Amino acid sequence: MKNNFGEGGQMKMKIAGILIAGGRSRRMGADKALLKYGGIPAIARVAAALGEVADPVTVACGEKEREDFRFLQLPQAADRFPGCGPLAGIHAGMSAAPSDWYFAAPCDLPFVSAAFMRYILDAWERSGRRVAAVPVSRSGKVQPLLGLYHKDALPxxxxxxxxxxxxxxxxxxxxxxLYVPEEGFAGHLEGAPSPLLNVNTPEEYRAAAEWRV
Incomplete structure (x- = not known):
C-alpha cells in the first residue's frame, strides 16, 4: 500500500484510511455499499482505491453491517456514537487507528479512484498543509466525506x-x-462518470452500472 503524496517522489508520510460504511440507503431500497459495478461491490472498489494511499484502512460501520462487510478482510470499528451519521464514522475510524493523518472515503462513491485521492493530496501539499482537504464537484458541491484530515480535527x-x-x-x-476543485483533476476520462458521483436511486444505479471503469 502506498502512502506517498503524488507520483514524483515527494515526501512520504503515514496516512490511515477510514472507509465510511453503514447508512440506510432509503431512496435506493438496498445497501448502496454492496451494489456492483463491473461485478465488484461499490465498497470493495472504494476500499481498493483507498488502500493505494492509506494503511491501515479501517471500515467504520455499525454492528448491523459488520458481517456484511467482513468479506473485505479489513479491520472494523464500531461507532461510539451510534445513530449519529457519518461524523460518527469518521470519529470511529480516527479512534481505532491512531495516526497523524487520515484519509476518509464514503463507501458509495463507486467511481472514485486512487488517482483522484492523490490529486487531493497533491493539492494539499502545495497549499501549505492545512488541517483538512476535501473536493468540490463541478457543480460546486462540497464532498466532505472524501478527504484528508489531521488528528487535530478530532477534538x-x-x-x-x-x-x-x-x-x-x-x-x-x-x-x-482546503477546498480542491474537481475541475483540476487531469485523470478524468472524457464522458466517464465523475469520481464524486453518488448514486442514490435505482434509476441512477442502472445508468451508472453501464460504465465499465
Whole structure:
C-alpha cells in the first residue's frame, strides 16, 4: 500500500484510511455499499482505491453491517456514537487507528479512484498543509466525506458529537480546510462518470452500472 503524496517522489508520510460504511440507503431500497459495478461491490472498489494511499484502512460501520462487510478482510470499528451519521464514522475510524493523518472515503462513491485521492493530496501539499482537504464537484458541491484530515480535527469532532451537532459541514466550518476543485483533476476520462458521483436511486444505479471503469 502506498502512502506517498503524488507520483514524483515527494515526501512520504503515514496516512490511515477510514472507509465510511453503514447508512440506510432509503431512496435506493438496498445497501448502496454492496451494489456492483463491473461485478465488484461499490465498497470493495472504494476500499481498493483507498488502500493505494492509506494503511491501515479501517471500515467504520455499525454492528448491523459488520458481517456484511467482513468479506473485505479489513479491520472494523464500531461507532461510539451510534445513530449519529457519518461524523460518527469518521470519529470511529480516527479512534481505532491512531495516526497523524487520515484519509476518509464514503463507501458509495463507486467511481472514485486512487488517482483522484492523490490529486487531493497533491493539492494539499502545495497549499501549505492545512488541517483538512476535501473536493468540490463541478457543480460546486462540497464532498466532505472524501478527504484528508489531521488528528487535530478530532477534538472538535468529539465536541460536535457530544452536543448532538451532526452536520458535517458545520464541523468543517470550524477547521482550516482546503477546498480542491474537481475541475483540476487531469485523470478524468472524457464522458466517464465523475469520481464524486453518488448514486442514490435505482434509476441512477442502472445508468451508472453501464460504465465499465
Amino acid at each position: 472538535k469532532l468529539e465536541i460536535a458529537l457530544s452536543e448532538g451537532k451532526l452536520k458535517v459541514m458545520d464541523w468543517l466550518a470550524g477547521l482550516d480546510v
